[in-house]
Amino acid sequence: MTQPNLLVYLLDKTLEPQLIHSEAARLFNVIQLSAQESWTDYLLESRVDVAIVQADNFSHEQLMALTANKVMSKVDVIFISNGEPNKYIDEAMHHGVTYHLRLPVDITFINELLTDSHQEFVSSKNLSEQVTTSELDQFGLLVGSSSPMRTLYRMIKKASDAEMNVFVAGESGAGKELVARSVHLMSPLSQQPFVAINCGALSPELIESELFGHIKGAFTGANKSRAGVFEQAEGGTLFLDEVTEMPLDQQVKLLRVLESGEFRPVGSEQVKKANVRIISATNRDPQDAIKQELFREDLFFRLAHFPLNVPPLRERGDDIVGLAKHFLAYRNAQDKSNKEISSDALQKISQHSWPGNVRELKHAIERAYILANDVITADLIILDNDTQLRTQRHETVPAGISLEEVERRAILKTLDKNEGNKSATADELGVSIKTLYNKLERYSKNE
Known part of the structure; x- marks a missing residue:
């Protein structure tokens, strides 16, 4: 097994022999420097x-040399001093120096720190995997090599060749829209338009206008005429996502269009032809929705000429870990980075049920x-199995906020709760103190 490197610079004659010959130090390749050598270089x-x-x-020049380089984000640095105030050491603590110990130093504590660093090295370096390529098959816009996905691929191919309306059922986050786009x-x-509309995200007053369009003056606020999605998708595919969430009176109007092939924009007497292929989707069991009188059975039969079922992620076997590597490989390629993922993290991923499916x-x-510096470890895979906690989080985090901003708010709020105690904050967030310092430094530079 590759050993990590330990740099030791100019310790006093009592401390250095105890350290160099300790059991903890033997876990490392020890590099000793003399006073004539530059430890910063x-x-x-x-x-x-x-x-x-x-x-x-420790000088201003040494501080500048360290902060101008990314090395501080990759090294556990332990400063030892005689305790005299030094503003440059204080500043270095804000830039990634992990510990500042005053003399006399407890050698037992240093050995504990070295042992912890070695364990972190073993878990994050030797048991991690570099991910630069995806291992999974791809079909259209879908990725996966499991048996359920390969069955789905064959069904999509058959549905694509047939001129029939397709009905896609599957849990939220399983990839229903990707299935619809792949069919198209x-x-x-x-080569024709693909137009998608989420029926559950529209107010009942706007659905008819969104579907069929309206003419100028048709209702208050209609300052100009607007084509609906049936017209926008002319000659192509119209994707009606969450169709079971459409109000029943609008379901009646949609059924009439499917039966007659004609529609009228709101406020207009002109009849237009509906020349589109419809793909619908729902995260409900359509039969349950029909029994609960949320979804018209006759509309379902019109939409479900060719039904497709998207398997939940928990039923996709090795695709779970494969997708994790796939997403990491693409993010590494996008950012031109080489972040790895530990075996513990992959095990944690494989054992989770993923109720939010591929999206989660x-x-x-x-x-x-x-959150990761070089390696995604298990503690950085944040899972939420608490339904109540998830609900509360959705209520407090605005929709559309970036993941980086969510992370920034979480870190700063936890730091404030802990009254600036960075060690307690890092422990509570499940990240290393070094990672926390790196994040805080970046936030200060961006302010």
């Missing part, structure tokens, strides 16, 4: 994992990628 130019530095004379891309209509997994990887 060595730290910046060489691969060092832990550094213990006598920093009594594989069909003879692929992707968001978990995105969060972990943002």
